[in-house]
Amino acid sequence: xxxxxxxxxxxxxxxxxxxxxxxxxxxxxxxxxxxxxxxxxxxxxxxxxxxxxxxxxxxxxxxxxxxxxxxxxxxxxxxxxxxxxxxxxxxxxxxxxxxxxxxxxxxxxxxxxxxxxxxxxxxxxxxxxxxx
Amino acid sequence: xxxxxxxxxxxxxxxxxxxxxxxxxxxxxxxxxxxxxxxxxxxxxxxxxxxxxxxxxxxxxxxxxxxxxxxxxxxxxxxxxxxxxxxxxxxxxxxxxxxxxxxxxxxxxxxxxxxxxxxxxxxxxxxxxxxxxxxxxxxxxxxxxxxxxxxxxxxxxxxxxxxxxxxxxxxxxxxxxxxxxxxxxxxxxxxxxxxxxxxxxxxxxxxxxxxxxxxxxxxxxxxxxxxxxxxxxxxxxxxxxxxxxxxxxxxxxxxxxxxxxxxxxxxxxxxxxxxxxxxxxxxxxxxxxxxxxxxxx
Numbered sequence: 001x002x003x004x005x006x007x008x009x010x011x012x013x014x015x016x017x018x019x020x021x022x023x024x025x026x027x028x029x030x031x032x033x034x035x036x037x038x039x040x041x042x043x044x045x046x047x048x049x050x051x052x053x054x055x056x057x058x059x060x061x062x063x064x065x066x067x068x069x070x071x072x073x074x075x076x077x078x079x080x081x082x083x084x085x086x087x088x089x090x091x092x093x094x095x096x097x098x099x100x101x102x103x104x105x106x107x108x109x110x111x112x113x114x115x116x117x118x119x120x121x122x123x124x125x126x127x128x129x130x131x132x
Numbered sequence: 133x134x135x136x137x138x139x140x141x142x143x144x145x146x147x148x149x150x151x152x153x154x155x156x157x158x159x160x161x162x163x164x165x166x167x168x169x170x171x172x173x174x175x176x177x178x179x180x181x182x183x184x185x186x187x188x189x190x191x192x193x194x195x196x197x198x199x200x201x202x203x204x205x206x207x208x209x210x211x212x213x214x215x216x217x218x219x220x221x222x223x224x225x226x227x228x229x230x231x232x233x234x235x236x237x238x239x240x241x242x243x244x245x246x247x248x249x250x251x252x253x254x255x256x257x258x259x260x261x262x263x264x265x266x267x268x269x270x271x272x273x274x275x276x277x278x279x280x281x282x283x284x285x286x287x288x289x290x291x292x293x294x295x296x297x298x299x300x301x302x303x304x305x306x307x308x309x310x311x312x313x314x315x316x317x318x319x320x321x322x323x324x325x326x327x328x329x330x331x332x333x334x335x336x337x338x339x340x341x342x343x344x345x346x347x348x349x350x351x352x353x354x355x356x357x358x359x360x361x362x363x364x365x366x367x368x369x370x371x372x373x374x375x376x377x378x379x380x381x382x383x384x385x386x387x388x389x390x391x392x393x394x395x396x397x398x399x400x401x402x403x404x405x406x407x408x409x410x411x412x413x414x415x416x417x418x419x420x421x422x423x424x425x426x427x428x429x
Contacts, residue, residue: 028351069360
């Protein structure tokens with residue numbers, strides 16, 4: 001494929017990655033979607049999940065992201081994540097810790113709304129834990 | 133006139149002070165560089181965020197159901213002022229100028245009969261405001277344990293502010309901090325956070341992209357995205373403010389300590405001249421005494 005997708009990953013602290021890729025699979029709030037070059041403009045919030053980056057020369061990367069949104073423009077894909085960690089640096093123990101924190105959040109939540117939000121977060125984490 | 137010994141002691145004490153101020157200046161210079169780097173690194177996120185928000189809010193204009201965070205509660209009776217200052221002193225007029233700006237705003241608002249609440253961030257500002265307005269404090273954010281401001285710090289403040297907002301504690305929220313212009317100039321700034329005043333952050337112009345006539349698809353709905361983004365935007369704005377603040381603080385400290393070092397140098401010169409003169413005078417006096425004593429014989 002001739003055309004490459006320009007891909008930026010930005011965290012609040014700094015620009016994490018600015019590269020070209022064949023395709024990026026984004027964990028959108030309403031389902032995963034793959035982005036190739038020339039994708040229609042889309043704006044989507046992210047759920048807790050894994051960004052799957054297929055690099056230009058077999059340089060594949062999987063990055064754990066939490067919170068934020070993805071913006072696809074004709075110029076490329078920009079992911080603004082509140083937190084982003086390469087999956088290779090994230091092990092099962094760290095995830096278990098997160099799951100523990102999240103389940104405490106569920107118990108501590110005072111309102112129904114907060115509770116369902118925390119529960120959703122926990123579910124996403126558990127799903128991810130199963131995938132790792 | 134002070135005795136020679138007293139002069140000597142003063143010279144050595146000023147020299148010690150100069151050593152300290154010089155060391156502090158160098159430390160501030162090193163920290164400033166790091167703070168500046170952090171502020172610059174955070175810019176792309178803030179710029180993109182505000183670009184996206186500007187896009188979204190342009191689409192929302194005039195429509196019903198816009199979130200309160202954007203359009204406000206419809207009143208402006210109660211104001212929350214977040215006053216971000218430093219944790220340490222010895223940085224020239226840095227803290228005072230932020231506090232002065234905040235105080236002018238408090239006086240103006242109170243003159244209009246509005247209720248004012250204050251959320252101080254950083255010890256120095258709290259101490260300065262405590263004397264006059266301690267009854268207006270809603271809480272206090274302590275960052276003295278924080279070496280380098282992280283996003284989680286800003287996020288914590290933001291969630292505190294948001295829960296106050298949801299509880300209907302205030303209508304308008306303004307952040308006071310110091311914009312870093314250069315090492316010698318820091319501009320105390322008031323930034324309105326709620327209702328969000330959406331404008332492009334510096335450097336956002338070149339980030340804006342031409343959509344080529346195509347409209348965005350939103351997933352989920354525009355209003356839902358906006359509901360999620362606005363609280364996050366507040367955290368981002370606070371984060372930016374804190375980073376600017378820490379760069380400004382170090383800049384202010386650096387120039388204050390530079391001045392202090394130079395003053396100490398001048399003082400040492402003056403004292404040394406006085407010391408030499410009085411030493412000379414004493415020698416002359418002793419000589420005259422000896423000679424006139426010899427002549428009297």
